[in-house]
Amino acid sequence: MDKDKDLRQKVHDTGGRMTRQRRIVLEALASVTSHPTAAELYDLVRERLPSISPGTVYRNLRVLKELGYAQELCFGSHASRFDANVENHYHIRCERCGRVADVDADPDTDLDHRVGTPPGWTVTGYRLEFRGLCPDCKRAQEHSDDQEGETQ
Amino acid sequence: MDKDKDLRQKVHDTGGRMTRQRRIVLEALASVTSHPTAAELYDLVRERLPSISPGTVYRNLRVLKELGYAQELCFGSHASRFDANVENHYHIRCERCGRVADVDADPDTDLDHRVGTPPGWTVTGYRLEFRGLCPDCKRAQEHSDDQEGETQ
DNA sequence: CTGCTAACGCGAACTGTTAGCAATTATACC
DNA sequence: GGTATAATTGCTAACAGTTCGCGTTAGCAG
Structure with missing residues (x-):
C-alpha cells in the first residue's frame, strides 16, 4: 500500500x-x-x-x-x-453495547443549508449519528423479553 | 404550571x-x-x-x-x-466556546428510514447536531483576522 | 407526631484522557 | 557505518466529569 x-x-x-x-x-x-x-x-x-x-x-x-x-x-x-x-460516512451506535457500525447513506445531505440557523450564527457543519440495536443485542433483548420481563 | x-x-x-x-x-x-x-x-x-x-x-x-x-x-x-x-428539536454548538443554541428545522426528517441500515441492525433513532460559530465568537474571529494573520 | 427510608452532603473512587520528565531511539549528517 | 540531537517513548501523576458509599437529614404515609 x-x-x-x-x-x-x-x-x-x-x-x-x-x-x-x-x-x-x-x-x-x-x-x-x-x-x-x-x-x-x-x-x-x-x-x-x-x-x-x-x-x-x-x-x-x-x-x-x-x-x-x-x-x-x-x-x-x-x-x-x-x-x-476518513471518508465522509455515517455511523450507527448500539444503545446497549456501544458497538459502532458504518451506515450506507449518501452524504449528499446538504442539511446545513436547509436549516433555520439561529440569528447571528454561522453553520460550519453537522454530525449525524444513528442509534439502534446491533444484531447480538437485539437477540439478547428478544430472549430476555419472552423469558421474563428483564429489561435493560 | x-x-x-x-x-x-x-x-x-x-x-x-x-x-x-x-x-x-x-x-x-x-x-x-x-x-x-x-x-x-x-x-x-x-x-x-x-x-x-x-x-x-x-x-x-x-x-x-x-x-x-x-x-x-x-x-x-x-x-x-x-x-x-424535551421536544424533538436540533442544536448547534459553537466550535470555539461550546455554547449551544436551538436550531429551527422541521424534525420531519425521516432520516432513519431513508438510510442503509447495516445487516441485522435495527435503527431506533438518530442524533443530528450542527456545528458553527456563535455571534460572539464570530466577531472575535473577524477581529483577530483583520488585525493580524491569526488563523484558527 | 413518629418511623421509615429516599435523598442529602461529603469525600473518595472511577474513567477517559493529557502532561511532565528522564530514558530511549529514529533520523540527518559526516 | 558511527554519532549527535531532539522527537518519542514509558512511566507516573494530574486532570475533568461523573458516580459511589456512607453517615445524617428530612419527606411523607400512617
Whole structure:
C-alpha cells in the first residue's frame, strides 16, 4: 500500500519520526472496521508490542488524526472511538453495547443549508449519528423479553 | 404550571420524594434556555441553595432525565449539557466556546428510514447536531483576522 | 407526631484522557 | 557505518466529569 509511504512522508514533513509504535498503532487501526476505542486499540496493539503504553496510543491517535489518517468519533460521555476510514460516512451506535457500525447513506445531505440557523450564527457543519440495536443485542433483548420481563 | 404537579406525581409514583433540592434543580433548568452543563446548573442552583452539593445536581438531573423532564445533550468528550425542552428539536454548538443554541428545522426528517441500515441492525433513532460559530465568537474571529494573520 | 427510608452532603473512587520528565531511539549528517 | 540531537517513548501523576458509599437529614404515609 502506498498509503504507508504517504503517511511516512507526512510524518517526516511535519518534523515527526516513524517509530515502531506509531506504525503499529496505525496498522492496527487500519486492520479493523470495528471503530475501536483507544483502550481496545491499546489491547490490539499490545498483541504485537506488549510493552507499549496507553499514553503512546493516545498520542499517536492524535497525530494520525491531525495528519488526516484517522478520525475520532465521539459518542456522548463514552470513550471516543477511532476510524481509519476518513471518508465522509455515517455511523450507527448500539444503545446497549456501544458497538459502532458504518451506515450506507449518501452524504449528499446538504442539511446545513436547509436549516433555520439561529440569528447571528454561522453553520460550519453537522454530525449525524444513528442509534439502534446491533444484531447480538437485539437477540439478547428478544430472549430476555419472552423469558421474563428483564429489561435493560 | 401544572407541569409541576405532573412531575411531583411522577416522582411520587416511582417511590421518590420531592425535595427542595430536586424542585430547585428542575426550576433552575427550566428557567434558562442556555443548555447548561451540570457545573453551570450547579452554580445557578447555588444562588438559591448555597449548600447544595454537585452530586445532588447530577443525581437529580439523572432522575429528571429518567422521568422525561430533561434531556441530556452530549457533545464529544465535553461535559454534557442539559435541556428542559424535551421536544424533538436540533442544536448547534459553537466550535470555539461550546455554547449551544436551538436550531429551527422541521424534525420531519425521516432520516432513519431513508438510510442503509447495516445487516441485522435495527435503527431506533438518530442524533443530528450542527456545528458553527456563535455571534460572539464570530466577531472575535473577524477581529483577530483583520488585525493580524491569526488563523484558527 | 413518629418511623421509615429516599435523598442529602461529603469525600473518595472511577474513567477517559493529557502532561511532565528522564530514558530511549529514529533520523540527518559526516 | 558511527554519532549527535531532539522527537518519542514509558512511566507516573494530574486532570475533568461523573458516580459511589456512607453517615445524617428530612419527606411523607400512617
